[in-house]
Amino acid sequence: MDYKDTLLMPKTDFPMRANLPNKEPAIQADWEENRVYEKSLERRKGRPKFILHDGPPYANGDIHIGHAENKVLKDFIVRYKSMAGFYAPYVPGWDTHGLPIEQALVKKGVDRKKMSVAEFRELCKQYALEQIDRQRAQFKRLGVRGDWDHPYVTLDKKYEAAQIRLFGEMVKRGYIYKDKKTIYWSPSSESALAEAEIEYKDKRSPSIYVAFQVKDGKGVLPSDSAIVIWTTTPWTIPANLAISVHPDYEYALVHADGKKYVVAKELLPALKEKLSWQTASIEKTFKGAALEHVVCAHPFYERDSLVILGEHVTLDAGTGCVHTAPGHGEDDFYVGKKYGLDILCPVDEKGYMTEEAPGFEGLFYDDANKPVTEKLKEVGALLKLEFITHSYPHDWRTKKPVIFRATEQWFASIKDFRDDLLRAITEVKWKPAWGETRLHNMVRDREDWCISRQRRWGVPIPVFYAEDGTPIVTDETIEHVANLVAEHGSNVWFEREAKELLPDGFTSEHSPNGIFTKETDIMDVWFDSGSSHAAVLEQRDDLERPADLYLEGSDQYRGWFNSSLTTAVATTGRAPYKSVLSHGFVLDGEGRKMSKSLGNVIDPLKVMKTLGADIIRLWIASVDYTADAPVSDEILGQVAEVYRKIRNTIRFMLGNLHGFDPAVHSVAIDEMPELDRYMMAKLNALIEKVRKAYDEYEFLTIYNAIHNYCTTDMSAFYLDIAKDTLYTDFEDSPARRSIQTVMYKTLVALLKLLTPIIPHTAEEAWRYVPGEKADYVQLTDMPEPEPFDGADALVKKWDQVMVVRDDVLKALEEARNEKLIGKSLEAAVTLYPTAAHCAVLETIPDLDKLFIVSKAEIAGTLDDAPANAPRYRETAVIVGRAEGEKCERCWVVTPTVGSDADHPALCARCADIVKKHYA
RNA sequence: GGGCCUGUAGCUCAGUCGGUCAGAGCGCACGCCUGAUAAGCGUGAGGUCGGUGGUUCGAACCCACUCAGGCCCA
Numbered sequence: 001m002d003y004k005d006t007l008l009m010p011k012t013d014f015p016m017r018a019n020l021p022n023k024e025p026a027i028q029a030d031w032e033e034n035r036v037y038e039k040s041l042e043r044r045k046g047r048p049k050f051i052l053h054d055g056p057p058y059a060n061g062d063i064h065i066g067h068a069e070n071k072v073l074k075d076f077i078v079r080y081k082s083m084a085g086f087y088a089p090y091v092p093g094w095d096t097h098g099l100p101i102e103q104a105l106v107k108k109g110v111d112r113k114k115m116s117v118a119e120f121r122e123l124c125k126q127y128a129l130e131q132i133d134r135q136r137a138q139f140k141r142l143g144v145r146g147d148w149d150h151p152y153v154t155l156d157k158k159y160e161a162a163q164i165r166l167f168g169e170m171v172k173r174g175y176i177y178k179d180k181k182t183i184y185w186s187p188s189s190e191s192a193l194a195e196a197e198i199e200y201k202d203k204r205s206p207s208i209y210v211a212f213q214v215k216d217g218k219g220v221l222p223s224d225s226a227i228v229i230w231t232t233t234p235w236t237i238p239a240n241l242a243i244s245v246h247p248d249y250e251y252a253l254v255h256a257d258g259k260k261y262v263v264a265k266e267l268l269p270a271l272k273e274k275l276s277w278q279t280a281s282i283e284k285t286f287k288g289a290a291l292e293h294v295v296c297a298h299p300f301y302e303r304d305s306l307v308i309l310g311e312h313v314t315l316d317a318g319t320g321c322v323h324t325a326p327g328h329g330e331d332d333f334y335v336g337k338k339y340g341l342d343i344l345c346p347v348d349e350k351g352y353m354t355e356e357a358p359g360f361e362g363l364f365y366d367d368a369n370k371p372v373t374e375k376l377k378e379v380g381a382l383l384k385l386e387f388i389t390h391s392y393p394h395d396w397r398t399k400k401p402v403i404f405r406a407t408e409q410w411f412a413s414i415k416d417f418r419d420d421l422l423r424a425i426t427e428v429k430w431k432p433a434w435g436e437t438r439l440h441n442m443v444r445d446r447e448d449w450c451i452s453r454q455r456r457w458g459v460p461i462p463v464f465y466a467e468d469g470t471p472i473v474t475d476e477t478i479e480h481v482a483n484l485v486a487e488h489g490s491n492v493w494f495e496r497e498a499k500e501l502l503p504d505g506f507t508s509e510h511s512p513n514g515i516f517t518k519e520t521d522i523m524d525v526w527f528d529s530g531s532s533h534a535a536v537l538e539q540r541d542d543l544e545r546p547a548d549l550y551l552e553g554s555d556q557y558r559g560w561f562n563s564s565l566t567t568a569v570a571t572t573g574r575a576p577y578k579s580v581l582s583h584g585f586v587l588d589g590e591g592r593k594m595s596k597s598l599g600n601v602i603d604p605l606k607v608m609k610t611l612g613a614d615i616i617r618l619w620i621a622s623v624d625y626t627a628d629a630p631v632s633d634e635i636l637g638q639v640a641e642v643y644r645k646i647r648n649t650i651r652f653m654l655g656n657l658h659g660f661d662p663a664v665h666s667v668a669i670d671e672m673p674e675l676d677r678y679m680m681a682k683l684n685a686l687i688e689k690v691r692k693a694y695d696e697y698e699f700l701t702i703y704n705a706i707h708n709y710c711t712t713d714m715s716a717f718y719l720d721i722a723k724d725t726l727y728t729d730f731e732d733s734p735a736r737r738s739i740q741t742v743m744y745k746t747l748v749a750l751l752k753l754l755t756p757i758i759p760h761t762a763e764e765a766w767r768y769v770p771g772e773k774a775d776y777v778q779l780t781d782m783p784e785p786e787p788f789d790g791a792d793a794l795v796k797k798w799d800q801v802m803v804v805r806d807d808v809l810k811a812l813e814e815a816r817n818e819k820l821i822g823k824s825l826e827a828a829v830t831l832y833p834t835a836a837h838c839a840v841l842e843t844i845p846d847l848d849k850l851f852i853v854s855k856a857e858i859a860g861t862l863d864d865a866p867a868n869a870p871r872y873r874e875t876a877v878i879v880g881r882a883e884g885e886k887c888e889r890c891w892v893v894t895p896t897v898g899s900d901a902d903h904p905a906l907c908a909r910c911a912d913i914v915k916k917h918y919a
Numbered sequence: 920g921g922g923c924c925u926g927u928a929g930c931u932c933a934g935u936c937g938g939u940c941a942g943a944g945c946g947c948a949c950g951c952c953u954g955a956u957a958a959g960c961g962u963g964a965g966g967u968c969g970g971u972g973g974u975u976c977g978a979a980c981c982c983a984c985u986c987a988g989g990c991c992c993a
Contacts, residue, residue, distance in 0.1 A: 009954060016958070311920080312993080331993090438923045442991080445922080554924080558991050584924080584989070591926080591988050624932075627925050628989050638930055638945060644958095645945090652955050700932065708944060720960065727954065813962045816951060823952055824960085852960090891954085 003889040003906070006918040007727045008736075010655025014768045018647055020612025024760045028140060031763075036776055037145050040082045041089055041542075043779060050086035052078055053537055053547035053577070054146075055560045056093035056154060056529050059131040060100050063138045065586045065594070065631060066553065068604040072620045073583060073699075074551055075144040079756035080694045083782045089542045090146035092139065093532060096128040096155040097458040098525040117456050117494045124457040125155055125491075138605060143613045143759050145778075152536045154459075154528040161486035162535035163528060164462050168478030169571045175416055178471065180343040181409040181450055182326065182333035184393065187351025187365065188400035192407065192454035203392035203401055205232040206369050209275060209319070209383040210376055211261065212243060212296035212305055220290050225253060225260035227296055227307065228271070228383065230318035232390065235368040237376065238357035239325035240298060241341045244310035244332075245288035249320055253283045262291075264320020271319060275383050288313075288320075299381035301358070310335040327406035334447075345406035365403060410452040410461055410521065417570055418443065424569045429579035431697065432626045438557050439565070449566065451524045458522030460493040464502060465517045466510030476503055493518065530563025533576035550577040554584055581697055583625040589632030602631050614758040615640050621699040621757045642707050646754070647761060649710040652719060653747045654768045656726050660740045662771040667738040669788045674844065676742045677788070678798040679718050682709075683746050684785035685795075690753045691782060699757065706753060714746070717802075724849055728890040728910065730917040744770070749783040800840050801850070804833055807872035808851045814870065815879040825891050828855035828883065832865035832876040854882035854893040889914070 031037070052074055057067055074090065081088040101124050106112065112120050136148055152159060170176050184193040211226035221227075227243055245251060245264075252265040256277040263271055265285055272280040294307040312331035313322050326336025327345030336343065346356035353360040353368050359375065360368045376382040393402050414421070421443045430436040452461055462481045464472040480503045484492050493501060498518040507514065537545035545568075552560055561580055568576035587593055588600035595601070607616050619639040623629035669680055686709050693701035722739045729736045748769060755762040755777050766777040774780045808831070812824050821827045829851060833841055838861045841847065847856040865876035884895035887907035898904045900911035 004954070007954065016955085432924085434923060438991085441922050445992090554990050557923080587989070589930085593989070619931095622931055624925095630931080632930090634946095635930065641945065642931090648955070648958065652959090655955070704932065704944070711944065715955090716960070719955085723955085723959095809961060813950080816961075817949090821951090 003910070003914070006889065006914055008659075008729075008731055009727060010652060011658040012651060012655040012768055014651050014654045014765055016648060016651055018612065018614075018643070018761065020614055020760065021609050023764065024143065024608075024613050025141070027760045027763055028143065031145070031776075034775070036778065037090075037147065039776075039779055040145070041087060044082060044085070044087040047085055047087045049542075049544065049548075050078075050081040050088040051537070051543055051547040052081075052088070052090060052549045052551060053532065053543070054091060054093045054152075055550060055552040055556060056095040056152070056532065057135065058098070058100065059094045059096045059128045059135065059153075060104055061131070063135055063604060065602050065604050067135075067139075068142055068616055069583060069586055069620055069625065069629065070551070070553060071139050071144045072142055072617050073581075073625060073697075075142075075146075075617075076621070076694075076699055076756045077549070077551070077697060079145060079759065079778060080782070083752065083755065083778065083780065084691075084694070085781065090144075091150070091152055091536065091540065091543065092136075092144075092146050092148065093152040093529075093536065094128070094132050094135070094154065095525060095529045096125075096132070096153055097522075097528050099453075099455060099457070101128055101131075102455065102457045112456070118491050120456055121491050121494060128153075128155060141608055141613060142604070143617065145759075152532065152540075154525075154532075154535075155489075157486050157489045158539065159531075159535040160459050160490045161482040162539060163459050163523070163531040164482045164485055164490075165478060166531045166534045166567055166571060167462060167523070167527070168473065168475065168482070170412060170567070171473045171478070172475065173570065175413045175570050176451075176473075177411055177413060178408055179411055180327075180345070180406045181411075182328065182330055182343070182345075182404050182406045183409075183454075184402050185349075185405035185407070186395040186398065186400065186402045187349075188395055188398040193395060193402055198393045198402060199396045200391045201394045201399070202389050203394075204387055204389050205392065206234055206373060207232050207384075207386050207388045208234050208373055208376070209271075210237065210299060210323070211381050211383055212299060213381075214262075214294060215297050215304065216295040218291075218294050220286060221253065221262060221294055222260060225262060227262045227294075227321050228275075228319045229321050229323040231323045232388065233328070233369075234372040234376070235347075235353070235360075235365045236325040236328045237299065237323070237372050238301070238353070238360060238368075239327050239344045239346055240305055240323055241303075241326055241344055242306045242308050242324040242332075242336065242339065243296060244308050244313050244322040244324045244335055245291050245320065246311065246313035247287065247289040247292075247309040249288045249313070250285050251288055251291065251320065252285045254280050255283055256280045262321065267318070267320050300375050300379050306339065306341070308335060308339045308341075328404045330404060333404075333406065343406040347403065347405055349405075351403065366401070407454075409450050410463075410519075412449040412451050412566065412570070414443070414446055414448050414566070420569050420573060421565060424565060424573075424575040428575050428577060431579065431581045435554075435557065435580055435582050438554075439561060442557060442562060443565075449524075451527050452521035453524055454520075455522050456494075458525060459490050459528060461519045461521050461523055462493070463519040464498055465519070466508045467513060467515050468510045470508070470510040471519075472508060472510075472516070477506070526559060526563040527567070529560055530567045533564055533568050534571070537576065545572075545576055546574060547577050549579050549581060551581040551583070554582045556582065584628035587628050587630050589630055589634060591628070591630060600632070602633070602636070607636060611636060611640055612760070614760050615643055618643055618703070618758055621703040624700055642703075643758070643761075645715070646707065646710050646758075647765075649715050649719070650747065650750065650761075650765050652715075653743045654765065656722075657740055657744055657747070657770050659731060660737075660744060660770055662741070662744050665732075665737045665740060666744070667734065667741045669786065671734075672738045672741070673735065674794065674798070675718075675721070675850070676738045677791075678794055679713070679742050680745070680786070680788070681791040681795050682713055683742075683749060684787060684791065687749055687753070687783050687785045694756070694782075702753070702757065706750065710750075718742075721849060721852060724852070724890065724892075728913065730913050745786075751777050752780060752783050797840055800837060801844060803873065804831070804837055804841060804875050805851060807875040808853075808856075808877055810872050811870060811877035811879050812851075812853070820879065821881060824852045825854050825886075826881060826893060827853045828857075828880050828893075829853050830857055830859045830869075830878040830880070832860050832862050832869060833858065834874050835861045835863075837874055848892075854884075 078088050078090045186193050209230050213226045214221045250265040254261050291307045292309050296305040298305050324332045326332045326341050326343045346354045351365045353363045355361045395402050498516040533545050537543045564576050689705050690702050725735050751762045762777050815821045869876040869878050882893035885897035886893045887897050888905035889910040894907045896908035899908045903911040
């Protein structure tokens with residue numbers, strides 16, 4: 001007879017090759033069809049909630065690997081919490097307003113000027129919704145579980161209404177005010193521009209050096225000296241209010257051709273040449289800080305120009321003394337505000353000089369350069385005029401130069417509740433811990449928040465103006481507008497006249513004629529997403545504020561963590577989150593950022609088509625996500641290898657559970673052989689370790705622990721040893737059933753522990769697990785350790801055995817190298833362990849099976865070992881060829897082969913089994 | 920320029936309060952097996968712990984500086 005037919009070989013239909021790219025979509029379709037997300041909530045009804053509030057990605061473009069990292073990390077957590085007993089809803093969101101969408105439409109050829117604002121906004125909305133559909137499909141393809149049919153979207157009417165109410169609340173508390181701010185302004189398109197709408201091009205400009213006569217030298221400068229500035233925008237001289245110097249730079253009072261000038265000492269040689277000074281001797285030098293509050297005279301207006309200190313001053317060019325016009329430059333604006341200067345801006349929205357620039361009013365700003373320069377020459381302040389070509393910001397659409405211009409903006413006053421913000425930060429749990437420092441520093445140093453944008457695609461700032469220009473925002477108007485928006489969407493603001501947006505019969509003492517206008521600015525999109533705690537957490541019955549967790553990339557300390565905290569603290573006094581977790585960015589294999597030009601971009605959509613979502617997910621578990629995570633084809637390949645190892649281990653266990661019914665065949669732990677109990681103890685330790693890691697969001701620990709368990713503990717050790725019993729023993733033998741019990745429990749635990757990370761594979765394998773079980777592994781509970789008496793002692797004991805085993809393996813390898821044996825079953829080993837190990841080993845039956853050799857015996861302690869016996873770490877081991885013949889059935893080499901006349905090719909054990917069970 | 924962070928074997932990561940080897944898995948090399956087979960097993964070779972200089976009896980772990988990289992500002 002063919003004895004192979006009497007072996008119980010592994011049998012399973014769970015395929016070795018995963019074929020994830022093809023299989024995953026089907027698995028996902030099944031989840032959707034069977035409403036698995038909804039079921040995961042139903043089975044946790046009434047349990048404690050765990051709310052992970054989704055930070056909304058911007059609805060534009062396909063997802064990249066960073067999106068994948070973010071969403072998958074969230075999915076790990078939500079799936080784990082759900083299986084760990086929490087009611088854990090996940091409501092994904094999208095950020096849908098803002099400039100990039102406007103730009104995307106323009107790129108597609110939409111001409112904003114050919115339609116009404118409301119029409120343009122409608123196109124923006126349609127575009128955003130299309131983008132959501134695309135991204136939603138891509139996120140779902142990653143296996144992210146959540147309420148995809150009911151996401152929150154910032155353009156949603158109800159969301160917008162809640163945002164408007166939140167704004168109203170901040171107004172009510174006095175946190176919103178109007179002030180001037182300097183912004184990019186394009187005279188050619190008569191509009192404000194964002195940074196993204198600027199492109200730098202070369203421009204030819206006048207370059208002038210101007211002397212500002214000192215009026216009050218504060219004892220540092222003589223009254224007959226002058227400070228020299230340099231500028232390429234002479235038209236801003238009428239707006240000059242100050243001269244900035246760097247506090248730390250060295251400045252010099254110079255005698256040049258009979259006059260006294262102040263310039264940065266370092267730049268003097270260059271200036272001497274530039275200004276054609278014949279002589280230039282330094283009278284004295286001083287730090288810039290000494291010049292603070294020196295007063296100069298404006299060259300041609302009856303006005304002071306104050307010397308102030310600014311860190312923005314550089315020595316790259318010019319004189320080290322910077323002409324400062326707070327209405328016409330960003331640095332100028334901030335430093336001017338610091339010194340309480342006016343934000344003077346004598347240029348109108350078309351780019352023409354106003355009457356605030358006497359002598360130049362009515363001139364286009366660029367045409368004022370010449371007369372201003374002439375005027376400077378006339379008063380003797382002009383030291384030099386030439387023309388240079390330099391890089392200058394231009395309007396990306398009209399290609400014309402842009403200017404800085406101070407305009408009225410709405411602000412949220414951070415300083416009024418900064419202390420509350422800082423206190424709220426201390427009440428949040430931050431991971432990593434440095435997140436707290438990072439946000440604290442940011443909030444501490446941050447300026448007031450400019451929340452207005454001169455844009456179209458966004459939530460309107462719900463403010464009305466009376467006839468005399470007085471802004472009108474009251475509880476009544478906010479509530480009225482919010483209700484209109486809730487009903488019609490924020491487009492109503494652009495479709496209707498102010499009067500139609502005000503409550504019926506609204507009056508104001510500032511509008512005697514009953515005429516009102518409305519604000520046309522919209523809110524900064526950070527105000528949109530920063531309102532989600534009010535618009536989503538507070539609105540949905542399932543959710544609650546504060547959320548348990550916000551989890552985003554570390555760029556969001558400046559972004560969403562910040563804006564959410566700001567609006568929440570301003571209106572409720574509390575942070576909107578109990579804890580914040582941040583992840584880093586995805587970099588290439590060299591640790592550099594990904595860019596198309598470097599060609600090092602890993603596209604998750606492509607990876608899902610080649611390797612599968614579970615590989616991406618496993619990769620995310622394999623890196624320290626709190627720092628930047630490297631990814632490359634090589635790294636993904638490595639992860640795919642790990643995946644295969646895990647998958648094969650699962651497959652092997654499934655195969656050997658063929659014919660095993662846990663309800664019928666399970667063996668109680670206290671009835672198991674020691675080795676099996678040892679494995680149960682190790683499994684308990686694994687479960688404990690992994691669950692603790694999940695609780696602390698340390699997925700890398702899980703990855704390593706599970707991988708090591710599959711590789712070292714299972715595949716290379718236990719499963720290898722178990723094969724003999726599993727294959728050759730009779731089906732219902734207690735030893736075999738015990739091993740199967742261990743494998744069953746291990747398999748179930750592993751699959752559950754793996755479910756949050758590789759849900760597709762876990763679900764696929766789950767279908768092959770024998771016995772009664774839930775339809776979906778994700779609808780089960782996380783495994784708990786099953787402690788039993790003596791487990792700790794057992795582990796301690798067997799850890800020692802493992803040391804001896806290592807020695808035996810080394811001895812076998814040496815014998816193999818000497819061609820004494822091939823496979824280990826050809827060997828017989830004689831051991832001389834240390835006395836301590838000896839005592840341990842003598843209590844262990846079947847040492848031969850443990851070492852997978854045909855014979856193993858303890859011949860004495862280390863002291864008894866013959867001189868020629870090779871010594872290893874703890875044991876001397878002599879390896880010889882096993883005596884006897886190779887059993888045709890179990891391949892053990894033993895003298896008992898042939899002892900049964902009916903089965904001359906079998907060993908005694910096999911002959912017995914075959915006779916009894918395969919007759 | 921500022922705030923925060925990262926830098927340990929080819930790769931991904933461990934290295935608790937500074938003091939026994941600087942470890943794991945993968946990959947690699949070599950070998951075994953062919954009854955987990957586009958599998959499985961074993962052994963082995965790989966590291967100036969980014970660099971420099973300090974503190975200390977002693978530092979991958981502490982300090983300073985520096986290089987490289989990342990996020991956010993300016």
